Every structure is written in C-alpha cells, then in structure tokens.
Amino acid sequence: MVKALEKNSKWQGRKGPVVLVIMDGVGYGKYSEGDAVADAHMEALADFQKNWPTTRLKAHGTAVGLPSDEDMGNSEVGHNAIGCGRVFSQGAKLVSSSLETGAMFSGDTWKKLVGNVKKTGGKMHFIGLFSDGNVHSHIDHLKAMLVQAKKDGVKSARIHALLDGRDVGETSALDYIDPFEAWLKELNADGSDFRIASGGGRMFITMDRYNADWSMVERGWNVHVFGKGRLFANAHEAIETWRKEIPGIIDQDLKEFVIAENGKPIGTIEDGDSVVYFNFRGDRALELTAAFETGADFDKFDRVRVPAVEYAGMMEYDGDLHIPAQYLVTPPAIDRTMGEYLAASGVRTLAISETQKYGHVTYFFNGNKLGKFDEKLEDYVEIKSDVLPFEQRPWMKCAEITDYVLEAIPSGKYDYIRLNFPNGDMVGHTGIYEAVLCSMEAMDLQLARLKKAVAAAGGVMVMSADHGNADDMFEHEKKSGAVSRKEDGSPKAKTSHSLNPVPCIVYDPAFKGEYKKELKEGLGISSLAATCIELLGYKAPEDYDVSVLNWN
Structure with missing residues (x-):
C-alpha cells in the first residue's frame, strides 16, 4: 500500500x-x-x-x-x-541477463523441464515468435536454450515457429528460417534431433490477445499440439509455397504449416513432453498459456485433449494471477x-x-x-x-x-x-x-x-x-537513408x-x-x-x- x-x-x-x-x-x-x-x-x-x-x-x-x-x-x-x-529493466534485458549469468539454467523450472523429458523420453518443445525483433522474443534466446538443452542431455526438441513480419521486415521470414536450419544442422551433427515442427504467421495462429479472436489460438493449438494443418517437408518450402499461392501475403498473416515425414507430423505435443513458450512479453502469451494450464472449465474452444506436460513461460505474464504457474525468468517487480x-x-x-x-x-x-x-x-x-x-x-x-x-x-x-x-x-x-x-x-x-x-x-x-x-x-x-524498393519500384512497407x-x-x-x-x-x-x-x-x-x- x-x-x-x-x-x-x-x-x-x-x-x-x-x-x-x-x-x-x-x-x-x-x-x-x-x-x-x-x-x-x-x-x-x-x-x-x-x-x-x-x-x-x-x-x-x-x-x-x-x-x-x-x-x-x-x-x-x-x-x-x-x-x-x-524505468524498469524490461523483458528482453532481463532474459538476456539471465542467460548471460546462467541464472535461467540453474533455476528449478529449467531443471524440471529438462528432467521431465529425460525421465519420460519425451520431447522438449519451444513455441514463440521467430525473429530478433526483441519486442516479444529474440531468436538468440531460443538458440541459447537449445544449446543448453543439448548440454543437459535432451535428445529431442521441436520448435514451433511463429513468423513475425511485424517487429521486423514484413517478408523477412526466410532471413531467419534458413540460417537457423543451417545452425540446427550443426547442432544435430552428433545425432541430436532438434527440428522445426510447425509454424505460421503470428496474426493467423496462436498470438491473439485480450480475448479478441480465440480462433487464432485454436488454430495454433491444433497446429502445435496435434500437427493438424497442411503438411510440408520443411519450413522453407512452406513459406515459399504460401507466398506463391497467396500473392502479396506478408509473414504475420502466413497460413499454418506442419512439418512431416512419411506423411506424419514430426512434432506433436504428447504426454510426458515439456513445453516452453519463449515469448517474454505477456499480452500475446496469456491465451495459449490458458489453453495449456486451465482445467475442465476452459470454454474458449474444444481442446479435444490436453497433453500432460511440464509447461513454462519465459516470464510470469500476469503478476496478480501468477500466470503461468512456472516461468524461467522473474519479471520486474x-x-x-x-x-x-x-x-x-x-x-x-x-x-x-x-x-x-x-x-x-x-x-x-x-x-x-x-x-x-x-x-x-x-x-x-x-x-x-x-x-x-x-x-x-x-x-x-x-x-x-x-x-x-x-x-x-x-x-x-x-x-x-x-x-x-x-x-x-x-x-x-x-x-x-x-x-x-x-x-x-x-x-x-x-x-x-x-x-x-x-x-x-x-x-x-x-x-x-x-x-x-x-x-x-x-x-x-541504413547507410544512405534512401527508401528500399521492390522490383516494381514501389516502396517496401515497414510494419x-x-x-x-x-x-x-x-x-x-x-x-x-x-x-x-x-x-x-x-x-x-x-x-x-x-x-x-x-x-x-x-x-x-x-x-x-x-x-x-x-x-x-
């Protein structure tokens, strides 16, 4: 008071x-x-x-x-x-500091997430905005967690990539996907199994806020949890295909995609898995968190089944209601x-x-x-x-x-x-x-x-x-200040x-x-x-x- x-x-x-x-x-x-x-x-x-x-x-x-x-x-x-x-130190700064000091990985939540999949033989899933916009997330935070997960003995991890095009260039998705895939290949060189499993535009799946459009969250739930969606061999193919089929579409609106092998999704979320929502900003993380954590009284959409997982957010998204129950980095008080x-x-x-x-x-x-x-x-x-x-x-x-x-x-x-x-x-x-x-x-x-x-x-x-x-x-x-232009001479939009x-x-x-x-x-x-x-x-x-x- x-x-x-x-x-x-x-x-x-x-x-x-x-x-x-x-x-x-x-x-x-x-x-x-x-x-x-x-x-x-x-x-x-x-x-x-x-x-x-x-x-x-x-x-x-x-x-x-x-x-x-x-x-x-x-x-x-x-x-x-x-x-x-x-002025309080905010999400990006707090997460970066926690990674630099190793505090995130010495905390009970990280140990529980890792220990769970090592015990069950399940997968570790990472869901979040896939860019370096530093507004909701940063791809370097994801990389650091994957490296540590491997060090800690996690054998299998799946990334569910929410494409940005809002805090970064509107059609920059492949600037992140392609280098990341190459990086994963090196990380997997010794037999680890870390792969992108699903994704879609942030304004089409998963990242709704303020109860504005729960259908976005439902689409994300079906994509990430059940692997329901159009199947592709890899994320690059998915992005290129949607762009060809829907001319002018930008990353934040791209349709969902599911990565599959032999006709089966490679990254459904099952009992015994661990899930990290690696967005640090709370507003667009609360609804998916509710889908994972709310009991039988959840009424926003039919979840069909709720996998028994260890779930954690990057941060505590609501300090009053203490959502999520588990988180990796303590937010500013x-x-x-x-x-x-x-x-x-x-x-x-x-x-x-x-x-x-x-x-x-x-x-x-x-x-x-x-x-x-x-x-x-x-x-x-x-x-x-x-x-x-x-x-x-x-x-x-x-x-x-x-x-x-x-x-x-x-x-x-x-x-x-x-x-x-x-x-x-x-x-x-x-x-x-x-x-x-x-x-x-x-x-x-x-x-x-x-x-x-x-x-x-x-x-x-x-x-x-x-x-x-x-x-x-x-x-x-950046150097000249001149407007960047498309092939037709029109300005490239900044979103x-x-x-x-x-x-x-x-x-x-x-x-x-x-x-x-x-x-x-x-x-x-x-x-x-x-x-x-x-x-x-x-x-x-x-x-x-x-x-x-x-x-x-």
Missing part, C-alpha cells in the same frame, strides 16, 4: 479533469518519405503543436528499460513506463504505480480504450497487474474491437472511445481520464500506407472533439504516445515500430502563466506520470522521473 500523494499548495489543479491521450504509434518521423503522421491531413494535431507547449519524449531503448537504444519501444513497456513513472497513488489519494479515474489496447491502459499501465486498486474510484471501459483486418476499418473505434469520453468529461465524475487511440499502431502494423493515412485523419477528428470538451469543462489534456510506428512506414537503407521520439503536448486552455510554455527536453515517456500528477494538483513521488513542466 502506498500513502496518499502530498497536495501542491502552489497549484490546485484545474476545474475540469486531466485527460491523458495516448496516440498509440504516433511519433516524429526521421524521413520525409513514409511518414504517415506528417503526410496525413491533421489540422487539430497541427494546431496543438503550433499553439500549445510541446516537447519530444524518448520512447525506445534504455528510456523504456530495454537493453540498448537500438531496441524499438513497444506498447507493453511504453505503458509500463508511462504508468509507473520510472513494478510497484508504486501512478494508478495506485491516485487511488490512495482519492482521485476518481476512468481508463478506456478498445479491446486491442484495453489491457494497455489497465494491465500494463498498472505495472502488469489485473484488477483495480479501488473499485469505488476507478472505472475501466472496454470498447469491443472489430474482428477483421485493421486496414479494412482504419478508423477502428476511435470515435466510439471519444463518444464515451465526451460524456465523461463534463459529468464531474472523474478527476483523471486516460485513453488510448490504437490507430497509429494497429493500422501501422498492416504496412498499408493509405490505410494509415486514413487512421491518422480519423484520430485527428477525435482530438478536435476532445479539445472542445476539455475547454468547456476547464480541464487539461496531455497528448503523447507509447512509441512510434505510423511515422516510419517505409524501409530505408514494425520506429526508434523515433514521440510528442508531448499540454493543452491547458485556462493557462495563466503558472508554468513556462517551454517544456523540458530530453526526457522519456516515463515523465508523463509526474506531469499528470502535477497537473492534478499533487506533488509527484520523489523517485519518479521529473515532469515535463517548468514551474514558475
């Missing part, structure tokens, strides 16, 4: 609520070509940037707890940083979040987004914890997302989110409102430029609506983002997040010079917590990263 925040005698806050708008995936582009944020017709955002205090915040790398500034930020760590007001302090201080809060980002303004914002800090003071609202490709509805649910907030602002019911517009990120991941432009302009219409409501209520609106994405929609050559800074804009229509119009520079998005706390009329905790505000 935390103590109530100390009130600021020099600043009592405004009459209306403080509204934090997280424009997910909206940054300041490095290149003129491919910056859909700059290219979109966004009158409201342009007006905010021109006439109200504005600065740029870091939203990637060490500023959000990742290993280096070469690592792009993501929605999980971004909302963690915004919500807890400080994120405590004393902004939400907890506000609840202790009696601040009435609304958190809202659509399904795709609902967990980010609740679970991740609250330090990877489900539930509320105070049922009486907090309302969490989920607007159901459409279950269809985002490029078909690039406006997503930004208008519906705004509709709800427009009623909440003048109601007098809330002191603080936080919302997430997912458009820039979710549509940005499609790689379809025209759709991203549309998504940005749809969001801009909502910013204009919010502006009127905040002004009428005498409130303050802070606009920022958790990371960039829509601002960097084309692949660029991953960017390394670009994000906006921080303070719209305060009742401003009377209490602070300087020039905001602090060089800060990270973790500074948003102290900023909002100060605007609410409180003093931020001493160890929180400083606010962007320069008080007079």
Whole structure:
C-alpha cells in the first residue's frame, strides 16, 4: 500500500479533469518519405503543436528499460513506463541477463523441464515468435536454450515457429528460417534431433490477445499440439509455397504449416513432453498459456485433449494471477504505480480504450497487474474491437472511445481520464500506407472533439504516445537513408515500430502563466506520470522521473 500523494499548495489543479491521450504509434518521423503522421491531413494535431507547449519524449531503448537504444519501444513497456513513472529493466534485458549469468539454467523450472523429458523420453518443445525483433522474443534466446538443452542431455526438441513480419521486415521470414536450419544442422551433427515442427504467421495462429479472436489460438493449438494443418517437408518450402499461392501475403498473416515425414507430423505435443513458450512479453502469451494450464472449465474452444506436460513461460505474464504457474525468468517487480497513488489519494479515474489496447491502459499501465486498486474510484471501459483486418476499418473505434469520453468529461465524475487511440499502431502494423493515412485523419477528428470538451469543462489534456510506428512506414537503407524498393519500384512497407521520439503536448486552455510554455527536453515517456500528477494538483513521488513542466 502506498500513502496518499502530498497536495501542491502552489497549484490546485484545474476545474475540469486531466485527460491523458495516448496516440498509440504516433511519433516524429526521421524521413520525409513514409511518414504517415506528417503526410496525413491533421489540422487539430497541427494546431496543438503550433499553439500549445510541446516537447519530444524518448520512447525506445534504455528510456523504456530495454537493453540498448537500438531496441524499438513497444506498447507493453511504453505503458509500463508511462504508468509507473520510472524505468524498469524490461523483458528482453532481463532474459538476456539471465542467460548471460546462467541464472535461467540453474533455476528449478529449467531443471524440471529438462528432467521431465529425460525421465519420460519425451520431447522438449519451444513455441514463440521467430525473429530478433526483441519486442516479444529474440531468436538468440531460443538458440541459447537449445544449446543448453543439448548440454543437459535432451535428445529431442521441436520448435514451433511463429513468423513475425511485424517487429521486423514484413517478408523477412526466410532471413531467419534458413540460417537457423543451417545452425540446427550443426547442432544435430552428433545425432541430436532438434527440428522445426510447425509454424505460421503470428496474426493467423496462436498470438491473439485480450480475448479478441480465440480462433487464432485454436488454430495454433491444433497446429502445435496435434500437427493438424497442411503438411510440408520443411519450413522453407512452406513459406515459399504460401507466398506463391497467396500473392502479396506478408509473414504475420502466413497460413499454418506442419512439418512431416512419411506423411506424419514430426512434432506433436504428447504426454510426458515439456513445453516452453519463449515469448517474454505477456499480452500475446496469456491465451495459449490458458489453453495449456486451465482445467475442465476452459470454454474458449474444444481442446479435444490436453497433453500432460511440464509447461513454462519465459516470464510470469500476469503478476496478480501468477500466470503461468512456472516461468524461467522473474519479471520486474513494478510497484508504486501512478494508478495506485491516485487511488490512495482519492482521485476518481476512468481508463478506456478498445479491446486491442484495453489491457494497455489497465494491465500494463498498472505495472502488469489485473484488477483495480479501488473499485469505488476507478472505472475501466472496454470498447469491443472489430474482428477483421485493421486496414479494412482504419478508423477502428476511435470515435466510439471519444463518444464515451465526451460524456465523461463534463459529468464531474472523474478527476483523471486516460485513453488510448490504437490507430497509429494497429493500422501501422498492416504496412498499408493509405490505410494509415486514413487512421491518422480519423484520430485527428477525435482530438478536435476532445479539445472542445476539455475547454468547456476547464480541464487539461496531455497528448503523447507509447512509441512510434505510423511515422516510419517505409524501409530505408541504413547507410544512405534512401527508401528500399521492390522490383516494381514501389516502396517496401515497414510494419514494425520506429526508434523515433514521440510528442508531448499540454493543452491547458485556462493557462495563466503558472508554468513556462517551454517544456523540458530530453526526457522519456516515463515523465508523463509526474506531469499528470502535477497537473492534478499533487506533488509527484520523489523517485519518479521529473515532469515535463517548468514551474514558475
């Protein structure tokens, strides 16, 4: 439990609520070509940037707890940083450290996984995102575990590869599959049997989140557990075949594949096996974990049978519910979040987004914890997302989110409102430029609506983002910065997040010079917590990263 925040005698806050708008995936582009944020017709955002205090915040790398500034930020760590007001070492960094020190392999969970298959003669399975995107996973972590498994006497292992094309190049799957197959061949030179057994695109199988589309998980379950799916001789053949049969398909949407010999899958999951979900990020790992760990009351799809296995996640994906039961690396202990302090201080809060980002303004914002800090003071609202490709509805649910907030602002019911517009990120991941432009302009219409409501209520609106994405929609050559192009001359789409800074804009229509119009520079998005706390009329905790505000 935390103590109530100390009130600021020099600043009592405004009459209306403080509204934090997280424009997910909206940054300041490095290149003129491919910056859909700059290219979109966004009158409201342009007006905010021109006439109200504005600065740029870091939203990637060490500023959000990742290993280096070469690592792009993501929605999980971004909302963690915004919500807890400080920087904690995050998944990729923790896993890498655990591997370097050997702590993972000396832990009880690893020993149990290995000991199980050595006892039963079963296989050790590794399921996860197959790339070096470092957002959900890293292929080097997988390699390190396979090497150690061999050292520890595991004879047979199977890899279930979820193809990326989202945190890395949209058609880069073979850049990972082919070298990995060559690497496996060397690893197997002495008779070990470590092979890729199944796979498919991350947005087609397995990696659903927030209960948005359990059919993805069901397809993944059938592929990984039962080997049900189209059969191929190897992963390379599967990828090439799907690309020929479905022109223009990108890796994240590739159909499922099962590797077979003599007409039989080589890697079904059976009783006595061990299974590792090697993704370290929690949101897209919870549902498959539930399929493995939930008892007879599981009702999301017919599992047919649940193999009796030793199952473990790379990390604990839910700290409150302790999911999964076993994990290899202890996650950061994120405590004393902004939400907890506000609840202790009696601040009435609304958190809202659509399904795709609902967990980010609740679970991740609250330090990877489900539930509320105070049922009486907090309302969490989920607007159901459409279950269809985002490029078909690039406006997503930004208008519906705004509709709800427009009623909440003048109601007098809330002191603080936080919302997430997912458009820039979710549509940005499609790689379809025209759709991203549309998504940005749809969001801009909502910013204009919010502006009127905040002004009428005498409130303050802070606009920022958790990371960039829509601002960097084309692949660029590293040395020259020129746009990478396909054979037909069109730009190669980029579907991953960017390394670009994000906006921080303070719209305060009742401003009377209490602070300087020039905001602090060089800060990270973790500074948003102290900023909002100060605007609410409180003093931020001493160890929180400083606010962007320069008080007079």
